Amino acid sequence: MPTSVPIPKAELHLHIEGTLEPELAFALAARNGVTLSHDDTLALRSAFAFQDLQSFLDLYYELMAVLRTERDFEELADAYLARAAAQGVRHAEIFFDPQAHTSRGVPFGTVVEGLGRALDRSVERYGISTRLIMCFLRDQPVVSALATLAEAEPYLGRITGVGLDSAELGNPPGPFREVYERAAALGLHRVAHAGEEGGPEYVTEALDALGVERVDHGRRVLEDPALVARLVREQIPLTLCPLSNVRLRGIDTMEQHPLRDMLDAGLKCTVNSDDPSYFGGYAQDNFDAVRTALGLTEDQERTLARNSFEAAFLEDDEELRTRYLKAVEAHRFQG
Numbered sequence: 402m403p404t405s406v407p408i409p410k411a412e413l414h415l416h417i418e419g420t421l422e423p424e425l426a427f428a429l430a431a432r433n434g435v436t437l438s439h440d441d442t443l444a445l446r447s448a449f450a451f452q453d454l455q456s457f458l459d460l461y462y463e464l465m466a467v468l469r470t471e472r473d474f475e476e477l478a479d480a481y482l483a484r485a486a487a488q489g490v491r492h493a494e495i496f497f498d499p500q501a502h503t504s505r506g507v508p509f510g511t512v513v514e515g516l517g518r519a520l521d522r523s524v525e526r527y528g529i530s531t532r533l534i535m536c537f538l539r540d541q542p543v544v545s546a547l548a549t550l551a552e553a554e555p556y557l558g559r560i561t562g563v564g565l566d567s568a569e570l571g572n573p574p575g576p577f578r579e580v581y582e583r584a585a586a587l588g589l590h591r592v593a594h595a596g597e598e599g600g601p602e603y604v605t606e607a608l609d610a611l612g613v614e615r616v617d618h619g620r621r622v623l624e625d626p627a628l629v630a631r632l633v634r635e636q637i638p639l640t641l642c643p644l645s646n647v648r649l650r651g652i653d654t655m656e657q658h659p660l661r662d663m664l665d666a667g668l669k670c671t672v673n674s675d676d677p678s679y680f681g682g683y684a685q686d687n688f689d690a691v692r693t694a695l696g697l698t699e700d701q702e703r704t705l706a707r708n709s710f711e712a713a714f715l716e717d718d719e720e721l722r723t724r725y726l727k728a729v730e731a732h733r734f735q736g
């Protein structure tokens with residue numbers, strides 16, 4: 402928990418299923434009669450030592466089995482919002498993975514209505530405005546993504562955008578072009594994970610084939626100077642997740658994180674928590690980790706916070722964006 406007042410920020414890369422803390426997982430398992438393969442929260446937490454993205458995803462999908470009812474999804478979102486508020490999050494654009502639930506018999510509507518119950522009270526209860534982004538699983542067939550988008554149509558009032566996540570290597574963005582074209586025609590915003598484990602070519606493909614407006618991760622873009630020039634020119638936001646990168650061993654230590662070099666290059670970087678229950682920290686914890694390891698200045702930290710609100714899908718409420726940006730400028734760092 403940060404000791405000083407955290408800077409106001411938007412969280413733009415957050416998987417709601419990745420906020421499932423072990424205590425809540427066991428409580429929901431007991432309520433729903435689900436048996437987990439770990440004995441208790443201590444044993445489960447000790448399994449949070451990952452080799453790579455896939456070893457994390459295996460546990461992430463396994464633990465989701467405890468989420469079954471609207472109430473479960475509501476409690477999950479409520480728990481996240483309470484923690485995020487304490488870390489200075491004022492606006493959250495929340496990912497969820499519908500196929501990971503519908504494939505085990507939980508209806509799309511149960512997920513969205515349950516999350517929606519918590520999000521509807523979020524401004525009043527936590528002072529956090531929210532948006533929902535549904536992600537397609539890139540390691541599942543394109544036809545499944547198309548069917549999921551069709552299933553979402555009755556709920557589009559609650560959904561702001563689409564994303565692409567799960568195992569990246571060997572699952573490039575290109576094949577999802579038609580899904581993204583349909584999403585765009587439905588008026589949805591488009592983002593995609595790219596360049597998390599994969600190289601910069603995944604980012605280029607996400608821009609060209611999917612027309613993404615933000616890139617989730619993009620950690621390795623500095624390897625491609627032409628791509629960097631394009632991202633800087635078009636000011637395409639990158640939603641970086643530093644603790645995630647270390648925990649999934651994309652980098653060995655936080656000192657090696659490219660964030661500072663990326664800021665110096667003029668890239669529109671933001672800092673986010675990805676799957677905070679699994680990766681050891683929420684939004685401000687990620688800010689603290691990069692500040693300490695990379696020696697970020699207060700100006701750089703303010704830039705990250707400003708970027709987060711500028712990159713947010715808040716075009717339907719520019720007044721709110723302006724209020725948030727003023728709060729960023731008014732923030733005073735304490736020793």
Ligand code: HPA
Nearest residue numbers: 416566567568594675676
């Ligand atoms: O960090 C992630 N990467 C890719 N897919 C994911 N799905 C949940 N978290 C992640």
Ligand SMILES: [Zn+2]
Nearest residue numbers: 414566594675
């Ligand atoms: Zn992610």
